[in-house]
Amino acid sequence: xxxxxxxxxxxxxxxxxxxxxxxxxxxxxxxxxxxxxxxxxxxxxxxxxxxxxxxxxxxxxxxxxxxxxxxxxxxxxxxxxxxxxxxxxxxxxxxxxxxxxxxxxxxxxxxxxxx
Numbered sequence: 343x344x345x346x347x348x349x350x351x352x353x354x355x356x357x358x359x360x361x362x363x364x365x366x367x368x369x370x371x372x373x374x375x376x377x378x379x380x381x382x383x384x385x386x387x388x389x390x391x392x393x394x395x396x397x398x399x400x401x402x403x404x405x406x407x408x409x410x411x412x413x414x415x416x417x418x419x420x421x422x423x424x425x426x427x428x429x430x431x432x433x434x435x436x437x438x439x440x441x442x443x444x445x446x447x448x449x450x451x452x453x454x455x456x457x
Contacts, residue, residue, distance in 0.1 A: 349400035356429035
């Protein structure tokens with residue numbers, strides 16, 4: 343299983359856009375989410391970033407689940423083609439979810455490589 347985490351902040355272009363353009367953008371996203379669900383891409387949730395130690399410097403986030411990297415890439419390509427990045431400054435995180443022990447072992451191996 344893969345996850346995609348998006349973090350974003352509106353650009354001035356979003357605030358300058360006509361209400362109809364903003365509504366069209368989100369209507370298109372809702373339609374795309376229905377199509378993505380048909381190929382196993384799951385919306386886990388969206389939210390506003392709350393203040394926390396070492397928090398991301400973005401205002402909003404969304405977390406998604408994909409059955410494969412290929413499906414995650416289909417999603418990211420759709421985000422690109424939707425015009426989303428015209429309106430939002432964004433950072434994406436994509437990765438396969440693996441057991442904590444495996445990832446910790448990889449970190450320890452990195453430490454061994456440095457020595």
